[in-house]
Amino acid sequence: QLQLVESGGGLAQPGGSLRLSCAASGFTLDYYAIGWFRQAPGKEREGVSCISSGGGSTNYADSVKGRFTISRDNAKNTVYLQMNSLKPEDTAVYYCAAGGWDPLRGDCYGMDDWGKGTLVTVAS
Numbered sequence: 001q002l003q004l005v006e007s008g009g010g011l012a013q014p015g016g017s018l019r020l021s022c023a024a025s026g027f028t029l030d031y032y033a034i035g036w037f038r039q040a041p042g043k044e045r046e047g048v049s050c051i052s053s054g055g056g057s058t059n060y061a062d063s064v065k066g067r068f069t070i071s072r073d074n075a076k077n078t079v080y081l082q083m084n085s086l087k088p089e090d091t092a093v094y095y096c097a098a099g100g101w102d103p104l105r106g107d108c109y110g111m112d113d114w115g116k117g118t119l120v121t122v123a124s
Contacts, residue, residue: 009118
């Protein structure tokens, strides 16, 4: 089983920024698409963003487009989620997961391996 560890969560003010990291342990991320997902209290988990294995393709949920940026540094075996202009509705536990990239759909699939999550709270 692949091991993923998220970090970088915390408390941010509305309009502020945070950068989340997803680090792989015991395997290389090079061959995997990586997705960021979030689950707010009382809500279902939703996809936030995904990046292909080479980093050339990405997608974003409409709610975060223009505010969040996903990137990867395969040399550091890490994927990042830069979150700017944060809103209270971004408050959630954020998870990263590894899987494949579907070029026809332009989206991740088969996200079988998950980290334990990092909590992001946006409040003044």
